[in-house]
Amino acid sequence: xxxxxxxxxxxxxxxxxxxxxxxxxxxxxxxxxxxxxxxxxxxxxxxxxxxxxxxxxxxxxxxxxxxxxxxxxxxxxxxxxxxxxxxxxxxxxxxxxxxxxxxxxxxxxxxxxxxxxxxxxxxxxxxxxxxxxxxxxxxxxxxxxxxxxxxxxxxxxxxxxxxxxxxxxxxxxxxxxxxxxxxxxxxxxxxxxxxxxxxxxxxxxxxxxxxxxxxxxxxxxxxxxxxxxxxxxxxxxxxxxxxxxxxxxxxxxxxxxxxxxxxxxxxxxxxxxxxxxxxxxxxxxxxxxxxxxxxxxxxxx
Ligand SMILES: [Zn+2]
Numbered sequence: 001x002x003x004x005x006x007x008x009x010x011x012x013x014x015x016x017x018x019x020x021x022x023x024x025x026x027x028x029x030x031x032x033x034x035x036x037x038x039x040x041x042x043x044x045x046x047x048x049x050x051x052x053x054x055x056x057x058x059x060x061x062x063x064x065x066x067x068x069x070x071x072x073x074x075x076x077x078x079x080x081x082x083x084x085x086x087x088x089x090x091x092x093x094x095x096x097x098x099x100x101x102x103x104x105x106x107x108x109x110x111x112x113x114x115x116x117x118x119x120x121x122x123x124x125x126x127x128x129x130x131x132x133x134x135x136x137x138x139x140x141x142x143x144x145x146x147x148x149x150x151x152x153x154x155x156x157x158x159x160x161x162x163x164x165x166x167x168x169x170x171x172x173x174x175x176x177x178x179x180x181x182x183x184x185x186x187x188x189x190x191x192x193x194x195x196x197x198x199x200x201x202x203x204x205x206x207x208x209x210x211x212x213x214x215x216x217x218x219x220x221x222x223x224x225x226x227x228x229x230x231x232x233x234x235x236x237x238x239x240x241x242x243x244x245x246x247x248x249x250x251x252x253x254x255x256x257x258x259x260x261x262x263x264x265x266x267x268x269x270x271x272x273x274x275x276x277x278x279x280x281x282x283x284x285x286x287x288x289x290x291x292x293x294x295x296x297x298x299x300x301x
Pocket of ligand 1: 081083156157175
């Protein structure tokens with residue numbers, strides 16, 4: 001199935017945009033190769049509000065959030081995961097509004113660090129984040145006129161969760177499913193086996209629209225997620241193919257598989273190949289001389 005990405009998006013920095021009844025989107029002015037036009041914060045409710053992913057430490061965005069809140073009470077702040085473009089403003093917004101911060105938990109990696117391994121992702125992680133409420137899988141949080149259900153969706157990050165707005169068909173998919181690009185799944189913080197299982201988890205549901213952490217809405221989420229799964233399976237076959245053709249390092253595989261990708265993303269691509277290899281080794285399809293790492297030597301299993 002062809003995967004069609006939606007790259008049209010008007011970020012309207014500084015302006016809260018009404019995108020559905022009782023849902024406003026406010027995009028942070030932090031565009032990059034990884035964040036697209038910037039991080040989306042969402043404001044849910046009319047009289048008493050929930051804020052989803054307040055965003056990075058950014059004074060202009062904080063002021064824009066307060067303006068959009070317009071003095072209304074904020075009872076809860078939901079955080080999808082602890083990457084620095086999503087979670088750091090939660091603490092300040094909580095102090096300002098008295099809202100409870102809800103998330104799966106503090107930052108953690110999907111697996112322990114191996115001996116001699118340094119974590120290349122530490123710089124992007126919000127290590128200081130602590131939620132007031134650690135949300136269990138499937139936990140429902142009820143506010144004034146809205147209810148949000150947390151669904152654990154590890155893969156992009158070990159503590160990643162998405163939030164379904166009960167009774168509306170709307171699901172806030174954060175960085176797990178986005179319309180503009182595939183998610184980064186990078187060990188040791190992320191894991192491909194978790195990511196694929198999390199796609200299956202959302203495929204069991206019948207949400208009608210996803211509102212992601214970057215870019216515009218995902219209009220046919222079931223169809224799109226089936227496309228995402230097929231895309232990962234294609235990448236997995238490409239990795240196996242490169243091993244069979246004699247590649248023995250991730251760098252060689254990235255050069256071949258990501259020929260047409262922006263070179264600024266090749267570091268992330270290398271971690272994505274590592275994520276596939278960890279999954280393939282765990283499933284017994286590939287063996288390695290040592291644990292999978294950026295420079296382990298691989299053999300078809
Ligand atoms: Zn992220």
